[in-house]
Amino acid sequence: MYEQHECAIVAIETIPRDQTDKYGIIEGEEIEPGLFQISSMVEKPAPNVAPTNLAIIGRYILTPSIFDYIRGLAPGAGGEIQITDAINEQARHEKVLGYKFSGLRFDCGGIKGYVEATNYVYQQLNADR
16 A cells, blocks of 8 residues: 555544544545545544544554654653654645554453453464364
């Protein structure tokens, strides 16, 4: 996909609207099935203000220019620079795409997702016995 579009690409996934406050969320236009031209991103918006329910799931193909956008950011909450903020700024000036991920994914940032991932691996290991 990068070879075709030569731009930053962010993996996204449709989530229940009531979970938008757990993810970075994109806003954009679907330019072909499963591929979105991103116009903006917001980190963990409340469900009632989230522009969509298309979540950023932590898989990125970034271009070198991302470092220019990172350098221009002020630290946010906890003194951290958020990659979502840098990509959002990049999307204002360059083409950034969101690709709808269709594979199996576990959100290991919480206990439930971690346990689900562990159980999945355990089942896969035992399936071969």
